[in-house]
Amino acid sequence: MTEPAACVFCRIVEGREQASFVAQGADVLAFLDLHPITEGHTLIVPRKHAASIGEVDEVSAVAMWSLARRVAAALGASGLRCEAINFFLADGAAAGQEVFHSHLHVIPRPGGLPRAFARDPALARRRLRDQLPAALRGGRGSEGARRHRGAASEAALLRLEHRRSAS
Numbered sequence: 001m002t003e004p005a006a007c008v009f010c011r012i013v014e015g016r017e018q019a020s021f022v023a024q025g026a027d028v029l030a031f032l033d034l035h036p037i038t039e040g041h042t043l044i045v046p047r048k049h050a051a052s053i054g055e056v057d058e059v060s061a062v063a064m065w066s067l068a069r070r071v072a073a074a075l076g077a078s079g080l081r082c083e084a085i086n087f088f089l090a091d092g093a094a095a096g097q098e099v100f101h102s103h104l105h106v107i108p109r110p111g112g113l114p115r116a117f118a119r120d121p122a123l124a125r126r127r128l129r130d131q132l133p134a135a136l137r138g139g140r141g142s143e144g145a146r147r148h149r150g151a152a153s154e155a156a157l158l159r160l161e162h163r164r165s166a167s
């Protein structure tokens with residue numbers, strides 16, 4: 001716990017900052033982005049602090065992608081509008097990285113909307129942080145659920161945890 005205290009994602013990993021967790025693994029965590037681009041926008045974050053993906057250890061880097069595809073399957077099965085998924089990783093300030101603890105975005109894409117990478121302030125105002133992890137656990141039998149059935153049952157194996165925001 002040297003530099004981590006200054007890093008918001010390390011504070012979340014250490015449980016000193018509130019987050020709405022979608023999944024927690026040995027090496028990586030998934031929690032909702034506080035300023036989502038679309039409903040369900042999730043971040044995959046290694047537990048060990050590393051500013052860039054090149055500094056993330058091999059095991060955690062692989063675990064990031066493994067968890068990302070399981071979260072994508074869970075999003076597809078959640079009943080959210082999710083016709084497609086963007087996986088996005090900004091590595092360095094010039095690429096748009098804002099939090100210098102490497103993280104992988106999993107961004108659901110409803111059809112018929114512009115594929116912007118702009119945050120939607122209306123989504124940040126909604127109480128999705130409390131509602132969504134439950135939806136991801138539930139899987140309401142949508143067409144997405146059928147399409148992702150195999151992967152969704154894999155997603156159900158995740159140890160899912162939801163911490164309520166104190167705010």
Ligand SMILES: [Zn+2]
Pocket residue numbers: 004007008009010011048049050100101
């Ligand atoms: Zn950190």
